[in-house]
Amino acid sequence: MSWNPSSEFTPPSTPEKDKPKPNPGTIINLVGDINLEVKSFNGTTVYAVSSHQLIDGSKFFSKLLGGGSTFAEATAFKAHILKKSQNQLFSRFKLTIDIEEKSQEAMTTLLQILHGKPHSLISDDIRLVDTWYKIARLADYFDCGGIFEDWARIWLKLPTATYESDLQNLDKWILISEVFRNPAIFEAVTKQALLLMFTKKDSEEVFWKVSQTGNEDVFTATSPGVLSALVRKREDLIKKFAEPLLAIAKHYEGYPKTLTTSTQKTYRCRLSKDGCDMLISGAARYWIHQLSLTEWGENCGSTADVTLQDLAPQLSVINFPTWTDVTYNGGYAPVYHSSCNPLLAEEFNVNKKATNVLKDLVGLNLLELRP
Ligand SMILES: [Zn+2]
Numbered sequence: 001m002s003w004n005p006s007s008e009f010t011p012p013s014t015p016e017k018d019k020p021k022p023n024p025g026t027i028i029n030l031v032g033d034i035n036l037e038v039k040s041f042n043g044t045t046v047y048a049v050s051s052h053q054l055i056d057g058s059k060f061f062s063k064l065l066g067g068g069s070t071f072a073e074a075t076a077f078k079a080h081i082l083k084k085s086q087n088q089l090f091s092r093f094k095l096t097i098d099i100e101e102k103s104q105e106a107m108t109t110l111l112q113i114l115h116g117k118p119h120s121l122i123s124d125d126i127r128l129v130d131t132w133y134k135i136a137r138l139a140d141y142f143d144c145g146g147i148f149e150d151w152a153r154i155w156l157k158l159p160t161a162t163y164e165s166d167l168q169n170l171d172k173w174i175l176i177s178e179v180f181r182n183p184a185i186f187e188a189v190t191k192q193a194l195l196l197m198f199t200k201k202d203s204e205e206v207f208w209k210v211s212q213t214g215n216e217d218v219f220t221a222t223s224p225g226v227l228s229a230l231v232r233k234r235e236d237l238i239k240k241f242a243e244p245l246l247a248i249a250k251h252y253e254g255y256p257k258t259l260t261t262s263t264q265k266t267y268r269c270r271l272s273k274d275g276c277d278m279l280i281s282g283a284a285r286y287w288i289h290q291l292s293l294t295e296w297g298e299n300c301g302s303t304a305d306v307t308l309q310d311l312a313p314q315l316s317v318i319n320f321p322t323w324t325d326v327t328y329n330g331g332y333a334p335v336y337h338s339s340c341n342p343l344l345a346e347e348f349n350v351n352k353k354a355t356n357v358l359k360d361l362v363g364l365n366l367l368e369l370r371p
Helices: 005-009 051-057 059-065 072-085 104-114 126-141 145-155 160-164 167-179 183-196 224-251 274-290 308-316 350-363
Strands: 034-040 043-049 093-100 197-199 206-208
Touching (some): 034 051, 126 160, 167 183, 183 224, 183 308, 206 224, 224 308
16 A cells, blocks of 8 residues: 555545644634635735624625535535534635725724624724725625624714715715615715716716816716616606706607697697797707707716706706797788797796706605615
């Protein structure tokens, strides 16, 4: 029988890497059963952690290692546990993950909180927004925001005005409040986002306009679910704003060719006279163009570069020309009736509409936007 080095030093079929290591790196849990090797842009750290805490607190780890998992990691972990129970192994199971551009500092805090251990992050100082944001991104990645809910309530005990006016960090506040499940902050900052968000022509991306000069547009890192819900909500609000203008434009589509006597008369001259109709449709088209509503459609790109904050005051000052009555003189001269001016109709009171939409925004319950 030949000498076999592997059977001499380790139990059969135990990989070399499972041998106990003298330096396990950062100890989160001394009696933990996993050495979690975390790779990131700022180096690799090994954390001694407990599989129970990972699986209980994080859906990411539950999917990776939990009972029903079909991942190779779960199979290897089960085999490891079995060998340990048979006293064939004394080492921790080695699990490697890559958090890419997320930070090790945030990872340490996250694992400490996941294990109910003391951690250094207790301050309610708004300047920590970047720290909270880093942890929120990781918590989002590991799907474990719930475990932060109580801590975040303490961290984020801030006067409303502080985060509402922190526009440069609007996208970070949205993610922090979404992941940490903080309804008050989520409501406040998503309302700001709705007022300030805009899109660019031929782009799917969404930005916040955080300064009047337009030079400090913030590209959003908000999670995709919340972002698309916000885009839809913004579209709804703009549609409400612009409803009367768009209704007139639709009504006069193809005018004067396709306009027939059977057409709905809401925004038409009450006596179906061409002169009046031309003034009404012309004015609506002019304002639709002025407000960049020209390419109106289902896509948010239709209102590129327009924020609700810009649109509201613009809509409030819309006025149609005041025309004076010109009566039919027997020839082909057009006829105008001052009483046909759509601004006189209650349903086309743009000023009132704009005010109502802003009121709607204040009253909106935006928590529904959270996935
Ligand atoms: Zn008329």
